[in-house]
Amino acid sequence: MRKRLTVAAAFGLSLLLAAPVSASGSHPGADGLGDPYYPTLGNGGYRVSHYDVRLKYQPATDELEGTTTILATATEDLSRFNLDFALKVTEVRVDGRLAAFATSGDQELEVTPARPLAKGSSATVVVRYRDVPSTVQKYGGYTAWRRTPDGAVVAGEPVSAGWWFPSNDHPSDKATFDVSVLVPDGTQVISNGVLAGTGSRAGWTRYDWRENKPQATYLATLAIGKFDVTRGTTASGVPVYNAYSKDLGENAAAARASVERTGELVDWLSGYFGAYPFSSVGGYVPNVRTGGGLETQTRVCYGPGLFARGSNTSVVVHELAHQWYGDSVSLSRWSDIWLNEGFAQYAQFLWSEHENEGTAQELADYVYASYPADDPFWSVRPGDPGEENQLADAVYERGALAVQALRNAVGDETFFRILKGWPTERRYGNATIPEFRAYAERVSGRDLGELLNTWLFTPGKPAVGPVPNAAGAAAVPPAEPKSWKEIRAADAVHADRR
Template sequence: MRKRLIVSAASALTLFLAVPASATGFQPGAAGVGDTYYPSYGNGGYDVSHYDIRLKYQPATDELEGTTTILATATQDLSRFNLDFALNVQEVRVNGWPATFATSGEQELEITPARPLAKGSQATVVVRYKGVPSAVKKYGYTAWLRTPDGAVAAGEPESAWWWFPSNDHPSDKATFDVSVQVPDGNEVISNGILTGKRSQAGWTRFSWRENKPQATYLATLAIGKFDVTTDTTPSGLPVYNAYSRDLGENADAARASVERTGELVDWLSGYFGEYPFSSIGGYVPNVPTRFALETQTRVFYSPRQFARGTNTSVVVHELAHQWYGDSVSLSRWSDIWLNEGFAAYAQYLWSEHENEGTAQELADYVYASHPADDPFWTVKPGDPGPDNQFAGAVYDRGAVALQALRNAVGDEKFFAILKGWPTERKYGNATIPEFQAYAEKVSGQKLGDLFTTWLFTASKPATGPVAGGASAAALAPGADGGKADGAVPVEPKSWKKIQEANSRHGEGR
């Protein structure tokens, strides 16, 4: 977790006024954070600590007006910096002074402050904007989903561009205040705790606060006519769920699944440790998408997740992300296994709990179901590439990798790793090599061969996730052990629900 630099008002003013506009040595911040999967995403030269987003939205026309205030600290001497944004900008101010701005590329907003920003100085950036988000497509895609009575912002790896300017990369997490004014009769749903609701002159303003660090793609917004339920978990955690009033035949199954959120988050706490945030819940809007998304504290679910009936497996998956993906976030998109492999494995644990198939049976089924020449094995969960970031192998082979780890180190050390990692790395970012190092420290074993075989080799391992551990030789990649000679094991009862749950987050990109 980043530490904010505290500078007195007088010191800050002196620092900014001491830097002339023509200062030498000041350079533009990078137009990307250097992520090889998405080179233009995020920006360099500064670190955001807080977003204050104030919006006015008209559901009938999809017109959005907004003012976002960003608190940031310069990490270099900055002459110019970028934000990621897609709507029409009307005005930008930096530390109260009007700033010039221009757009470039698909989503770059280039801002030149009246006075350059010295390294270590704090900046307050105010952006005023308006637009019709559904009319905007970037890279041929939109994460702004229109509904019959409003709209939803939910998407991975990007969704912020359509409703607030940001440093849009998980490596720069921040706290959020989101305040939205809508016509009376509508609800506004976002992350964290609802801190205020006030009506005046036919409009109602909803104010939400997420006071723990949050990646920008995990910020969500839903506007429309929802039925809302509130409760607390047995441990006292506030639960806030919402359902579109026009879900039709999926409504009952959605409620029967999502209303178990409080029970399931308490159950997961037994494996992953104390829940890291101040609230939990989910919402089901009337959208045609097929995926769910672990938007922080307030999970997004598509109605089609419940088209075949109740599906607690998808709820378990997205709640597991609150620890693995939200509290401990990836440092670069190639580390996606740290999100999806663990959330998928939580479904294996739930299957065990429900007596619908053990984690070992599920892992054996995945291994035996895919022959050696199946393209499934060409995807490396530890570095799948941007085109395969949400491929089935990242989830399924990624979960099997954890069963292999469990077998190699034994249950006691495995579950110590599973709980200790999100506790030690709470609210921060991490990489796969860092997780491997942690697992080796806790287990007292060298695990390089295991991680290489299951996460970084584009072929089927010679043996499955062998109970009781496996030698490096037995795990050696490239053997022709994948064409199953025997029958594929009986499909575990939980398998189809797990597959329904793990639909692609990046749908539509």
């Protein structure tokens, strides 16, 4: 993913203070999970297992009416808890009883249930709301909800859920989803997972989508409008559902020529990463003014600008690789972003090898030689880049060089065992970079601390390229691999952060 939201200034740095404990022993849950980059994202005191999101949307006026039911378990005794949400709330119930609620900050919905929640108890939270999402601006003027000529689309990282459903908005708390949306006849709805059913009545049509595997909230997406839909299956039998806005204009053919290869590319990636982890796959291209893409789970969002220069299967490879590295195995904290982007970029290197347009080593050598030692590129640490550089080029490119360095250090046989074994062993969970290191060391039988520290955590250009005596270390830069322009075109368009 290269489409990024600028929210750091709004989040700032916060200190989570211990909440006062009531006489009963219950206390308010924390208003954030203390993520090193976004301390107020997510909430303390509970875990969510399922979201049931039921919406009614009128494209002509951008009016959204919703009821979200959240199934949660308290992890401590709670007198109050928070949800992350940006829209106007009309009612909250906890276990069927009306609950008091208030708002604070950019998207803190503070809920006080009629009865405290005991640690280990389950709770059903129902939130009703009504608003015009495109008019709701948070974090210094940002809105994740973008209107289109015939509807709307919402997809964004690290925040987007707050514009259409209340949640525990941090990737460390994943849940299953049911999304049901009522729209005027003739309008369609795209979301994650499989389309479980549709029904029409009195001029309105309801679309029911279901994602039955754990999903991070930022990977949930919604697109409403008029689409051309194609369906099929991968060779291994995974349903493929792709959709294209009917008014994409000159980018339409290139978008289709790229995204329609999804089934083929999933089968190809499965050879490296293991069995595809979800029950469906696909992508959609909405009519929005953006060149960004986002690896929204099972249904990738591709901005039309990604195909402004023509078809680009490389970017489709990148976003599909995230279904294993980023979606199935999700980061535990945003500072672990290398586990998402370094490996997705490296999948593009592998595709280049497959297409005989430059080996992964040739690409690594070329990237290494392209940045002088004093270039700011080398000051970014992919293993902990800081919020301001979370999606900088170095996270992708130097991050991919780190993967190539690992490959060279352990050899191809061991490397590809790691590449496939990691998303298989950690499927549907979360992970950190230290946990990946421990896994790679266990599989390889080698101490990889110095290597990973050099490539991920040490500012400055390493003394040699991803392999000793690499061509990239020579005085004359290596030739540009044929695939680089396509890879770089995706990078350049991804840099459109708005």
